[in-house]
Amino acid sequence: MVTNPGRRRRATIHDVALEAGVSRGTVSRVINDEPYVSAEARIAIEAAIERVGYVPNTAARNLVMQRSQAVGFIVHEPHSLFLEDPNIGEILLGANAALSLADFQMVCLIIDSERDTDRVARYLSGGFVDGVIVVSARKNDPITRIIEKLGLPSAFVGHPPDLRRLPFVGIDNRSSAFAITERLLATGRRRVGMIASALDRDSGADRLAGFTDALGPLFDPALVARVPFYAYADGVKGMRALLAAEPELDGVFAASDAVAAGALEALREAGRSVPGDVGVVGFDDSAWALRCQPLLSTVHQPAAGLGERAAESVLAQLRGEEPELGGILLTTPIVWRDSA
């Protein structure tokens, strides 16, 4: 009986040879399905493989061929966001499904500290993955530089402004934000504010720009509450700040559905009715939108589709195809429900 499986040494080709009473070369020929092995030796070796529990080291074999048959999925997230952002999970499952179909193993690598950045950079350099999908990269990201340097087949979800020649899949945050803000204005709102999150990312900055474009002369910089994350708690805080700045506010664009859910909570606290007193719209069409009371009007973000398309782009590059120039933008329909 194996009492401590953790310490059992992995069986090698040498153990098989010893057990079968043949040379390592003969074992190797059987494992690699090569000719010139007697039926007798083959049977003895197969029995020995079973007895010693030998499993061929496909990792080593793949590496000889410079293929790991694995694709990395890199998530840069501060703690709270990874837990709250429903898009990341959807993107991840979309990418996993596409890679799985192509028989690639997706390995998800989390970057939560500077130490993680250095180690993931070494991992990518080390030949453990054939390609990589990157979500929520920021400006001046050292991982982006490493990917460029290695020439790793890659696809980014989202589009950090300093991403030069690397392929990406994304949505047009600016025109999506423009469209939902216009729709909110069309309900007759005139004092409209925004809870703007993640302004250090392309998505956050672009959503604010689209909002500003749509308001035109109605835009009032005092009615923008800036918060760090696309998170519920930031929605609560942002909404309180907006109400303090402008008690007559009658419309709010929240930078994500989680932020909108927090905003609804703060409006409830303050005794404002939605959509009666204040119209609220979000962004993402995630599970949050359907949990809100009233149901949230929002921009549908095709999160699973982003993951899928990013995976397909990496797979195409691995087949030797040219990546799309300028990236791929997926469409983002507006979903109008009850909150505005």
Added chain:
Amino acid sequence: MVTNPGRRRRATIHDVALEAGVSRGTVSRVINDEPYVSAEARIAIEAAIERVGYVPNTAARNLVMQRSQAVGFIVHEPHSLFLEDPNIGEILLGANAALSLADFQMVCLIIDSERDTDRVARYLSGGFVDGVIVVSARKNDPITRIIEKLGLPSAFVGHPPDLRRLPFVGIDNRSSAFAITERLLATGRRRVGMIASALDRDSGADRLAGFTDALGPLFDPALVARVPFYAYADGVKGMRALLAAEPELDGVFAASDAVAAGALEALREAGRSVPGDVGVVGFDDSAWALRCQPLLSTVHQPAAGLGERAAESVLAQLRGEEPELGGILLTTPIVWRDSA
């Protein structure tokens, strides 16, 4: 200029030798810091390494030493659960932090289909990871069998009933459920039901058992709503079913905080006040608990701690230490807030 980085071939030791005009053996000696290389050759080789962009293949090198310096983190989750269960993210970040400190790369592998199961099994067999952490394994899990067969250093978070000799880290779901149900009864409730989720997992079955124990003669099997997942939508459905079965219900134990949040929504719909008409308690003390109105009374699950301890167990096994017999159970304080 590299116009298509995706197709750039990875530089090999052979390219370096060619560029420097020396033999591959000499390049290899420089890379591995071995003696007997002239200063002149060393300088030429270092310059050539820079020019051709050679990066040593640490994956291959590690594999020669049968070490990948990576630990797998396997999540088995149907789509919806992975997105909604805040514990998984916390466990993941806890494990990542502990592995990162020890300079191990955590690679997260998602199992979302049978196809994924087969491929992950091959990946584990292939020597890509030195050890593995497994969350939410179910009974008769093929991955568990593969881990046993390979003798991979491992730690399970949670304890599927057929996990025999493998180390695990968990909480005592049964006595935690017992404790919170007792506390709910102590508020004077007499018709108490449960929304029981995930009865195919140890955690779900044990929470129901603890609830049953605590109620004793008050237990009424008609007041158990069985739902598949620890999810908000299942909480809404479960609560509606309980109210239909027993309009006089005055207490509910929801199997998770997300389930409790759904239950609160259904109670609001039905015009019941909480905690006035019905006391509600949850399980997890996740972000959900603080989003509930009223704030949720619940069992604190030390999710990040579970990930950390599981990682530490794998690291200890990799150092050659014996895993703890019978697993490690972390404590679960009750957090009493406003919902009961």
